[in-house]
Amino acid sequence: MQTITLSNISNMEKMQLNSFLGFDLYSMMCVPVFSKSSSSVVALGCAFNKRGGQQYTESDEHVIHHCFTYTSTVLTSTLAFQKQQKLNFECQVRRLLLVC
Helix, strand or coil, X not given: CCCEXXXXXXXXXXXXXXXXXXXXXXXXXXXXXXXXXXXXXXXXXXXXXXXXXXXXXXXXXXXXXXXXHHHHHHHHHHHHHHHHHHHHXXXXXXXXXXXX
């Protein structure tokens, strides 16, 4: 997966994003965040409307990658914890249903 900017999306997708976010986009950069352990994408780090009306640069992309290098581990463990909690809940529900 590669970095996504406004030039990579259609006008319809831009209008949908504007509606979803509640403001007009004039610049955007979304960078994939990879898990260190599996190299799979666990999130997108997105920045919108760069100050001064400028477009995002390759340097900005490196900064976003650098910031998420440290948070990808936390994101991965949080997702794993949430998945475990969901499985525990489903198992409890199944046990209750078997008792009934």
